[in-house]
Amino acid sequence: MGEMESRYRIKDLARFDRPRERMAIYGPSVLSNAELIAILLRTGIEGLNAVQLAQKLLLDMGGLPGIHRADFNQLRQQRGVGPAKAAQLKAAVELGRRLSIAQPEERPVIQSPDDAAALLLYEMGALEQEHLRVLLLDTRNRVMRMVDVYHGSLNASLIRVGEVFRDAVRANAASIVVAHNHPSGDPEPSPEDVQVTRAIVAAGKLLDIEVLDHLVIGRNRFVSLKAKRLGFD
Numbered sequence: 001m002g003e004m005e006s007r008y009r010i011k012d013l014a015r016f017d018r019p020r021e022r023m024a025i026y027g028p029s030v031l032s033n034a035e036l037i038a039i040l041l042r043t044g045i046e047g048l049n050a051v052q053l054a055q056k057l058l059l060d061m062g063g064l065p066g067i068h069r070a071d072f073n074q075l076r077q078q079r080g081v082g083p084a085k086a087a088q089l090k091a092a093v094e095l096g097r098r099l100s101i102a103q104p105e106e107r108p109v110i111q112s113p114d115d116a117a118a119l120l121l122y123e124m125g126a127l128e129q130e131h132l133r134v135l136l137l138d139t140r141n142r143v144m145r146m147v148d149v150y151h152g153s154l155n156a157s158l159i160r161v162g163e164v165f166r167d168a169v170r171a172n173a174a175s176i177v178v179a180h181n182h183p184s185g186d187p188e189p190s191p192e193d194v195q196v197t198r199a200i201v202a203a204g205k206l207l208d209i210e211v212l213d214h215l216v217i218g219r220n221r222f223v224s225l226k227a228k229r230l231g232f233d
């Protein structure tokens with residue numbers, strides 16, 4: 001039996017069990033994670049239909065966060081995936097990332113830690129290395145742009161406060177929000193995080209650029225150092 005003949009396709013399911021048909025009738029929100037992934041995979045493998053293959057992929061990769069974090073090679077090496085399906089999955093993840101930071105006609109306004117986290121959490125929560133990023137804001141707290149200042153293994157001795165403000169000075173930003181991630185997934189601030197925050201806040205006062213907050217990003221959660229009054233004495 002040839003490879004295509006031994007695959008289990010979505011259309012081999014009963015009509016009302018097919019994810020695409022259910023999506024067309026009820027909308028995407030009623031579909032499970034496995035059903036949504038099955039639509040991307042389109043075909044299963046011998047012994048597993050597309051939904052069952054998606055369920056196995058979720059289990060093996062550690063759920064949606066695992067698929068989000070995985071690179072192309074890690075995905076394509078999964079049984080039943082291969083290069084074409086890996087490309088489809090990574091394309092879907094990237095579209096989700098771009099949507100999460102897409103700016104409408106009126107640029108996003110940062111009025112709370114939640115507003116800033118909404119722009120940063122989706123991508124930064126999945127990064128496997130530490131990154132320090134800065135949101136540049138105008139006088140109305142509208143986001144001008146986001147810059148990646150550092151990545152790698154970060155500690156207080158490596159971070160030059162001037163680099164944090166470099167793009168803000170060039171763009172004539174009125175204020176900034178600083179954010180960095182903890183690849184462990186735990187956003188609890190370390191003593192070094194507080195030390196760095198204190199130095200950044202002090203430099204901002206000298207430059208007349210207000211530091212609105214410093215967020216520590218974990219997996220699906222974050223901590224606002226300003227809300228905890230850490231480094232914002």
